[in-house]
Amino acid sequence: MAVEKMKVISIVGRLSDLDTVAKMVVLDGNVHMLNALSELNSNYFELEASEENIQAMQELSDLRPYSEKRDFGKDEEILKSFHRIFDIKTAVYDKFLCEDYSYEKISESLIEEYDSVSKTSEEIERKLAVIEKKQMHIQNMEYLQNTGIDVGTLTSMHFVEFKLIMLAKENYKKLKLNFENIPAVVLEVATVLNNVILVAFTPKPLVEEGDRxxxxxxxxxxxxPEGYTGIAEDIVKQLYREIEQENNDIEALKASTENFKKKYMEEAQRAYSLLQLEKKLELVKSEVAMGLNMFFLFGFIPIGKLQGFSRALKDRFREDIIIITEDVEKRRGGHAPPTKLKNNRLFKPFEAMVNMYGIPCYSELDPTPFFAVSYMLLFGAMFGDIGQGFVIFLGGLLVKHKLKRISLGGILARLGISSMFFGLLYGSIFGNEHIIHGLWVKPMENINLMLIGAIAFGVLLINIGYIYGIINTFRRRDMEECLFGKEGLAGFVFFWVLLLTVVSKVTGMFYFPTIISAVLLISMLVLMVFKQPLANILKGHRVLYEESPTDYYIESGFGIIETLLSIFSNILSFIRVGAFALNHVGLYIAFATMAQMMNSTVGGIAVLVLGNIVIIGLEGLIVFIQSLRLEYYELFSKYYSGYGVLYKPASLIKETGNDVL
Amino acid sequence: MDNTTRYAAINAKLKAMESSMLTNSDYLKLMEFSTVEEVAEYLKKSTGYSRVLGNIDTASVHRGDLETVIKRSMIVNIDRIVHYFSGDYKAFIKALYAKYEIEEIKTIARAVYNKEDISKYRDSVFLGEYSGVDRSKVFAAKLVRDIIFAYESTELGRYLMPLIDNNLSENLFRLEMVLDLSYYSLLQRAWMKLSKSDIKVLETAQGLIADLLNLQWIYRGIKFYRLRPELLLNYTIHMGHRLDYGFIKKLCYSEGLEEFYKNAQQTKYSFLFKNDETTDIYMERRLDRHIYFELKALMKTKGMSIIATFAYILFIEFEARDIISIMEAIRYKIPKDEIKKFLIRTIREGA
Incomplete structure (x- = not known):
């Protein structure tokens, strides 16, 4: 339920082992690569001065990037055409990857075999090209349909050249305006989009001039097409017949490769999988720094995966490899660690919605659990209905399993359950509030309770937001924001004093001395205005302002106004939770009234069904968006920066856990 | 949306951005310098270019790099304006990029045609800004047709693809002409979706520019290339403001240069043709200066329209070109008074 902890792994090994190490990195699939040269530049690389490290230390002084870029373009082309001949899709199969096969050997033998099939495949390619050309001819001939032009006769004229041309409309206009000077007769036969299709007759001696x-x-x-006679319609028919013939030939050729396919299909798939692995290896190697005999490889690895991976390396290479691990907290410079979110099954789908806003920083609290719980509650409270919630739940399952949109489906299903839970509290099934008795409250009969309750709930959420924000700024060691910021401690105290003052004045439930409140409010405001110089004094810095003091005070002055406004608007914003809960009932009442006005039972039921569809589709969407808005705008702005880097390990398997909505 | 609401904010922003353009005294100072490094240092310290020159070490900057930075600053500025527009208006502003992208395509195509190394054009800043072309494809080109294929699926593709079908031999001239004309076509297409009043003002502004370019083209076509009148005519831009189609046709069919001069003298643009040796040298500058003043006049009368944006973008182009001219002049040690004659902007001494 948090951001997964990372460590930096540094691997130093012999150049001859680089390929194997890179392969292990990719197959292990847990290392987020770091560029070795920039890493060595920005961080002090600590090698213990011992006998086994001595060679590595010598090499550190003279490093270069990996530069032998290999070009797999041609191999890939050949392997792809194998797949084409065999009529199979190109895909990477895990089962071919874990073996200790070398790509070179397999591809070499296969590519040798290629010659024997290449004739057939070339024949197929050639026939496909012929078909394509004929199709183009058909398309061109179709422009001449209904003109009655005898194409065969015209193309074989001796003194006049006949051709079909296409001009953009604007250019045709130019031609028309100067017809008298053109050495050709031009006839418009068709228009396509912005182009005009013309036939042109040019006396042969003037062809060059005309063409220019x-x-x-x-x-x-x-x-x-050449060598055909008759009108366009006939020629088109004939061309279609010829294409069919070519297609039959291709089928026959493909059938003849069947034997070959049986023998080599698996081999081709294996080679293709290994090729993809090989390409990934190149990517890994491009991040490596190379000395004369050694290589240096750096990456982030989740702590849980570190042990297994380094043991595998040690087992394989024994003393030929040096592995150093380092805590990310000790890093002085270089790239920030990537963020890998780790959440239980209930919260997992909501990661996608958090990532839509931004990736959490490594040092930040993962907002997903709070987001998930509050989002479900907000949605459920606004859209509480057992029946409609169940429909959304089913819809979510459908989206997840049929459309393979795991996150979206998962979120919908969870929202559906939350909606059903609130439906139980409100006692509402498909809008009807008379079938079961609500466990808690009927929204329409307790309007004030709903609205005030919504605000109270909002205040609770905002409080949690403040706490998250204070923890995050504290973790960042950002004392300025943590203590004096408007989302920090000063802002939090200000929020509470303001809240207590207002509640005591309005309700009179308790007494809160005006003097104390005024003193507290003003002193908090002062703290917020002077936050930067204060923080710098605390930290013992001599420079108090990062910019000119005038700019700073203008900005922080306006910041105060914003603080005041945003506290009010933040709190009031949550009133929509109650309002939409009412709205939800109200919309149903409208449909129920219409249903009663229908004179037939069937009509009435039809209106109710339609009403429910509208409510689920339209209101469901609105509530979905409104909850998201509350989360992003009212809460995330308090504590969440979203400037993190996504954890992307070098691996052949598609990244998981970060699918978008 | 009516034009007042549409342009109130953007015109205020433009005014603010104009204030960071070079002033008369900036130009005077620039012309005083004797090295490119000094120019770079001045631009970085005392002008609006500090934003783009921030990370550049002015002491060791190369003239080519500085040119790139100056062009990039155009993009930075235009992109700041783009944010104020949406939909068809945004598309129109983006279409203005095509002009600069086309210039870069032409340069690269010429290098490819001459079998030069094109890697030195890798920092062409506008390439892809309009079309979104895959730059790596362009730079992988071995033949001019490879460049065309790189553009196949872009907006420019429909203009360029016909070149492939007809011509197996490489033809640079046609490529350049097609590219130039395609700009006016796509620009017109883009502005047709704007409001009526904006279309009108653009027709005037771009029409003036078209008049001048047509005159220049026909003049050069007759004097240097001796092209057939039909070709001359086909390569003119059909959106003239003062010179209508009939008159352009008459110009194209002029029998020789003398008759052309006689015809051209009847127009408002007779200042372009002095019939002496200055005509060719200063034509470009006279033309640009005239555009500058015509646009300024248009902005006075039709301020609340797209014209302010259109003119601003052209003016920052002029400024970029002037700075580049000054740098070139410094490189060739041309005296200050001579430099002034080649600048688009009129520089007053001691102001």
């Missing part, structure tokens, strides 16, 4: 003019209008010549 067409060129200046950026024309496109549309090729016509």
């Amino acid at each position: 003019i067409f060129e200046s209008l950026n024309y496109q010549r549309l090729e016509l």
